[in-house]
Every structure is written in structure tokens, then in C-alpha cells.
Amino acid sequence: MNQFFRKSTVLFLFYSAVFFILITGLSLLSKQAVQADDASMFKLVIITVILLLLLNIYDIIGFWISGKRREFFVKKLAGATPGKQIRESLFNLVIIVWLSFLLGLYFAGAISAITSVISISFAAIIIAHLSGTALSLAFGWPMLMYSLRTAYRGLRI
Known part of the structure; x- marks a missing residue:
């Protein structure tokens, strides 16, 4: 388990930051109290x-x-099939995305509670989660397939 999180720290932190910014930004955009200049700034962000x-x-x-x-x-070498390896890796990727989504949501909620300026929108949470999961699977699947095909060439243990 330690090896899983050590290799996944960069991906986990990247997704956490992205989800945090998406949730807070979309929540700010969804409120009517935001002025026009602020709204355009948040859209740009x-x-x-x-x-x-x-x-x-x-x-x-x-x-x-x-x-x-x-x-x-x-x-x-241990006899695992390529399909099983792909399923395990995609499952690991989805777990990383979900855990980082929860961390980003936690920080967005903490900022909302501390500042009392942002009220988190449920629609922003759903949009951020679905877009992040869809993008990670869309990019992760072909890369996993390619890596599995080329993983056995020239690798020294």
C-alpha cells in the first residue's frame, strides 16, 4: 500500500488542487451576488x-x-493477464481521483467556512467531479494500454 501512495503522490496532489479551484470558482460563478468584473475574472481563472x-x-x-x-x-512474470493488470490500474486511478476530489472538496468547504464569502454550489461539485473523472479515464486508458504493451521491452530488474 505504501508503494501505491508513494508513486501516486504527484497525481493525487495535482487533482486535489484542480478540484479545489474548480469547485470554489464554479461556486462563485453560480451566485448572483458576484459583480460583472469579478465574474469575468473567475471565468478566466x-x-x-x-x-x-x-x-x-x-x-x-x-x-x-x-x-x-x-x-x-x-x-x-507472476502470471497476471494484461486485462487484469489494466483493470487494477484503472481502479487505482479512479481511487486516486476520488480521494483527491474529496480532499479538494474538504479544502473548498474549509475556505467557505473560514471566509463566509463562498457558499459551495452542489452543481459545481458535480461538474468538477464528473469532468475530472472523465478526463482522467479518457487519458489514462490509452496510456495504460500502451504502457502494458511496451512494459516488457528493455526493462531490467
Whole structure:
């Protein structure tokens, strides 16, 4: 279990920050009390976060998968099928996304309680969660398949 979280720390922290910013930004945008200048600023922040997510998700998931190449090789030697390895890795990725979503939601709720300016919107929570999970699976599935196909070439134990 320690190895799972050690290799996944970067991915976990990245998603936590993204979910925190998406939840607070979308909650601020959904309130009518926000002035026009503030609303345009928050829209710009949300667009920037989404662009950063799209630009960095491939590299961060690639970094996570590169740490799993040795694990793929060892499991192959132990007799695991490629389908089972893919299912386990996708399950691990979904668990990381869900845990980081909960951490981001916790920090957004804490900021909301401390400042009393932001009231968290339920729609913002749902949008942030569904978009983050869909993006991670859309990018993670092909990368896992490629990594599994190439995991056994030139790898030294």
C-alpha cells in the first residue's frame, strides 16, 4: 500500500488542487451576488485551470504510469493477464481521483467556512467531479494500454 501512495503522490496532489479551484470558482460563478468584473475574472481563472489540466494531465498520468512499468513486468512474470493488470490500474486511478476530489472538496468547504464569502454550489461539485473523472479515464486508458504493451521491452530488474 505504501508503494501505491508513494508513486501516486504527484497525481493525487495535482487533482486535489484542480478540484479545489474548480469547485470554489464554479461556486462563485453560480451566485448572483458576484459583480460583472469579478465574474469575468473567475471565468478566466476557470478557463486557465481547465487549460492547465488539459496540458498537464497527459504528463502527470504518464509519470504515474512510468512508475508502474516495473510492476507490470513483475506481475507478468507472476502470471497476471494484461486485462487484469489494466483493470487494477484503472481502479487505482479512479481511487486516486476520488480521494483527491474529496480532499479538494474538504479544502473548498474549509475556505467557505473560514471566509463566509463562498457558499459551495452542489452543481459545481458535480461538474468538477464528473469532468475530472472523465478526463482522467479518457487519458489514462490509452496510456495504460500502451504502457502494458511496451512494459516488457528493455526493462531490467
